[in-house]
Structures are given as structure tokens and as C-alpha cells.
């Protein structure tokens with residue numbers, strides 16, 4: 001079976017023509033898929049039944065994700081879902097909403113998608129990294145996470161405004177499916193999200209960064225650095241392997257040169273591990289003069305024994321970077337009480353299911 005949510009618009013044109021229908025039917029089909037988000041083929045009333053039947057006979061389907069569990073933060077701004085796919089795969093996906101600015105009536109609604117089940121990168125502070133790697137998600141499984149939230153938001157008269165590839169998995173380790181999903185989600189004839197509204201985050205797959213720079217896409221890139229030197233970084237990201245901090249900074253420079261888009265360095269601040277002002281000075285030294293932007297992420301308190309630094313330590317770290325001429329922000333915390341670590345909800349649910 002082939003999921004219609006993996007078919008790019010140009011491929012859809014060829015498909016309907018191959019099935020003996022005029023090209024404009026592809027337009028109707030795409031509009032139905034991305035504006036109405038049907039859950040099954042029989043819900044596709046916007047195309048003639050002869051085309052629907054031909055699609056079914058040719059093996060096309062609409063894959064469905066099922067919501068197994070939903071948890072909403074106390075302020076209602078963050079929603080975390082556990083979704084199950086047809087092959088019983090369980091993944092997490094998150095919606096974060098931010099109050100609308102004065103000139104906008106809708107909140108910023110950012111979906112954080114997963115690209116893999118588990119993750120091969122094994123970051124020691126991450127629940128997903130500790131569960132090991134199970135499988136790459138297919139493009140349609142990535143798209144369906146966004147469509148699931150799009151359906152929920154549509155009922156409230158709202159829509160998805162931003163997308164971050166920061167959920168379970170390393171997006172650049174599932175490159176082809178991730179890029180296909182980006183193309184489907186940004187194509188004006190498909191989901192139509194602005195390319196600049198998308199951020200792809202990597203823990204440092206350098207070949208993937210260089211490939212991404214060569215795509216004709218205006219997406220933003222975030223590199224999870226977490227340490228200013230190789231010794232500390234390898235303790236936190238054991239698979240950093242042959243890629244040094246310097247290699248990553250060089251890759252970011254190449255990305256900027258090629259795309260004109262500045263790279264953000266993500267830095268998870270972990271109490272007593274990488275949060276001293278001495279480490280901050282070293283980080284300022286390696287990033288100075290790069291026009292780099294650092295996003296500090298105080299560690300989520302529930303992740304495997306690691307602790308979040310006190311607020312004053314976070315601010316002191318930030319100040320050292322600023323004094324060193326490095327642009328730096330601290331990530332706004334959303335739904336801390338429900339988010340746990342990335343992958344935590346899935347781990348908790350599997351433990352409950354297994355008793």
C-alpha cells in the first residue's frame with residue numbers, strides 16, 4: 001500500500017493522468033488531502049468515485065495515525081501526543097502555542113515532530129537516546145504528525161504556523177524521508193507552510209548539513225553543540241565520534257555561506273556538567289566572530305539523573321557569552337510539567353502497558 005501523504009504534487013499529476021483522469025483532478029485531490037485532512041479513502045468526496053476506486057485498486061491508501069494519549073500543560077499552551085501508526089509504532093509529537101502579538105489574532109502554533117523511533121545518537125541526557133534506535137519514520141508518518149495537530153487547531157479556527165524537527169530522532173540521519181516531508185509540508189500545492197517557518201535541528205551529522213545547504217530550501221538550521229570542546233562533548237554525545245567541535249563550526253559557516261541563513265547553536269545547560277562560567281568563556285572563545293546565535297536550554301529536570309541549573313547560573317552563563325560578543329537567548333520553557341525529556345512520554349506509556 002502507498003500512502004497518498006507521501007506523494008509530491010508533481011507525482012500526483014502523473015498519477016492521476018496514469019489512472020486515466022485529467023490533471024486538474026490532482027489539484028482537487030491535493031486540496032482535499034491538505035485542507036480537509038481526511039482519515040480514510042472513503043472520506044475523499046471531493047474527487048469522482050471512479051478516481052477514488054482507481055486509486056484504491058492501484059494500492060493507494062490514507063495511512064492513519066491514532067492518538068493513544070494526550071497530555072496538556074496547566075496553562076493549555078503545550079500539548080503532547082503519543083501517536084500509534086499502523087505498524088504499532090509509537091511516537092511523540094508536541095504542539096507549543098505562544099500568545100499572539102498585538103497585530104495578529106492567532107497564536108504562534110509550533111509543532112515539534114519526530115523523525116525516528118528512538119535515536120542512534122545516544123545523547124546521555126535524553127530519554128530517546130537511551131531507548132536506542134528502532135526505525136526511521138517515513139515521510140508520510142512525519143507529515144501525519146503535523147496534519148493531526150492541523151485538524152485539532154482547525155476546530156478552534158487556528159492553524160499550524162511553525163514547525164521544528166526537534167522531536168524523537170536525528171532528522172539528518174533520516175535525510176531522504178525528512179526532506180520529502182519538508183517538501184510536502186512547504187509545497188504551495190500541498191500543506192503550504194513557509195520554508196522560513198521550519199527549523200531542522202541536528203546533533204551534528206556533517207554530511208547532512210552539507211546536503212541541506214545544497215537544497216533549494218530556506219529552512220533554518222540549529223546545531224546542538226552542548227559543549228565548547230571535544231572532551232566534554234563526547235561525554236554528552238558519545239556518537240560525536242570523528243566530528244570535532246571545530247568541524248561543526250566549519251559546517252555551520254559553510255551552511256551560512258551557501259544559504260545566507262545564520263545557524264543557531266543549541267546548548268542544553270546541565271547542572272554541574274557544562275554550565276560553569278569557565279565553560280561559558282571557552283564557548284564564547286570558540287564562537288566569537290562567527291555571527292553565531294546561541295540558544296541556551298536549561299536541562300529538563302526529569303531527564304535521567306541530570307539536573308537543571310539554578311536560574312542565576314543560567315543568567316551568569318548567558319552574561320559571559322554576551323560579554324564575549326556572542327548573541328545568546330534562553331529558551332522560553334513550555335509545558336515543563338508535561339514534557340519530561342524528549343521520549344519520556346513514550347517510555348512511560350510502554351512501561352505502563354507492560355505493567
Ligand code: SF4
Pocket residue numbers: 119120121122123126127128129130167168169170203342
Ligand atoms: S537529543 Fe536528539 S539527537 Fe540526542 S539522542 Fe535525543 S533525540 Fe537523539
